[in-house]
Amino acid sequence: MRSNKKLGSYPGILITVSLTVALFLIGFCGWVALSSKELIRYVKQNIEVQVYLNHDLTQNSIDSLQSIFAALPELETKSAENTISFVSSEKAAEAFLAETNEDYKDILGDNPFRDAFTMKVKEEILSEGQLALFKKKIEAYPGVYEVDYAKDFVNGVTENANKAYLILSAIVLIFLVATILLINNTIKLALYSQRFIIRTMQLVGATNGFVQKPFITKGLIQGFVAGAIAAVLLFITQQLALKQLEGLSLIQNSGLMTVVLLILLILGPLIGVVSTYQSISRYLNVDLDDLY
Template structure:
């Protein structure tokens, strides 16, 4: 009992704290990455294509145009209903007046706005190339004056999203490698004080598996505790951020958050196990002269 207690008396708290900090940084980057992905998705879901109509069209002609555009496979649907909204020229003028407090009638006299359809497009087609093709298809419909979309905004979203994913992936990878190196060195230093005890156990006939068992058990336990603490810190950070940042809740995906927690709970014990196993094997196979 005394030897077992002494065997595990290396600085486990230091290892646990180091692993907790490293896992928290990895989890935080993962949360930011998933939040960024949801932000891009949210923005894309609110990008619309506008189809401006010719003037003085009858209601039946407008309905006919609606039916044609609604049949396009690029248009997003909610069940069987295409996500298309109609904005009359009068409504557009009223919205302009409400936003700017400027009356077009004093300058132009006539209403310069046109009747228009706002179209929701499927997210996977929100690229400049696909939208350009859809624009041509819409403009080919009889009664459509022009189709338009925020071209520069779409291009900016696509380019920045790809850059953000690459940068965040690189950061997570760097933290992961740094974590493994940090914990390896910490455990090696911790086991350094136990090297003579390990050699003594070998001399009295203890098998490698018997010697490894208490160290590996501690490594697993420390990794699990670090994963739990890091997960709790991530959840606390998320809740504090939700209270401080307006609208952040709109881009939170709880399923993705569960994945982050599961990864940390698996990664902690795994790093603890692998690092401890590698470190303990070093002292099991070292020559007696090298112990000094």
């Protein structure tokens, strides 16, 4: 029964390398998908709504409106200090002069800018319909002249986000299917060279479980090693990208990245065991004539 432990010229390195490359590609696509999702979320969180006020409002009226707006349930609550801010007409005029180097006083005489509030709303209402309702709600308050936001930009972000999710999800799915097919074929070719050893073990009385055990164990180990290497390579790739690409750290989610790495560690052994089991079962039930 010693032949059970010696699997001949089984190409374990080839299987491990193939599975490592495939898992790395799956993990890389998953990381890109998560980064894209975080990028879109980051952009949405920084979309602002401008609330322009009437010219004749007193400071008490402005303070009262600010208190009312700050309590709105639609406003983002994760960063309360930046949720709502006030920009006076004087500061708006100074900013315009600094950017354009054109003095409005020479043309208009009076300050054409209005006092305004800048708000950050929750991601859940960043759609055309929800923002339209929010705009109508704010404009109903006395003292509010107009509410404005980048409508075309919001719609573009939403549409592109849906397209990006679908495309990246399809790529990950394609890589996953290709990985399973690739590893299945590789293991089948590897076990083809072991078919006579398997039949010899059966002839001397070995049960199917006894024959399968060393191959499945090897598949488990190869899958775990491949998953671990792929996870390490993906982590190194991420760290190198963070050093080379400025601002990339703003759209990284360490929790989701950890999930991706854990998935690789689980997916590797799972593919290795399932593919090995399916392939070896084929040779356990084949007729002797078919082995040739």
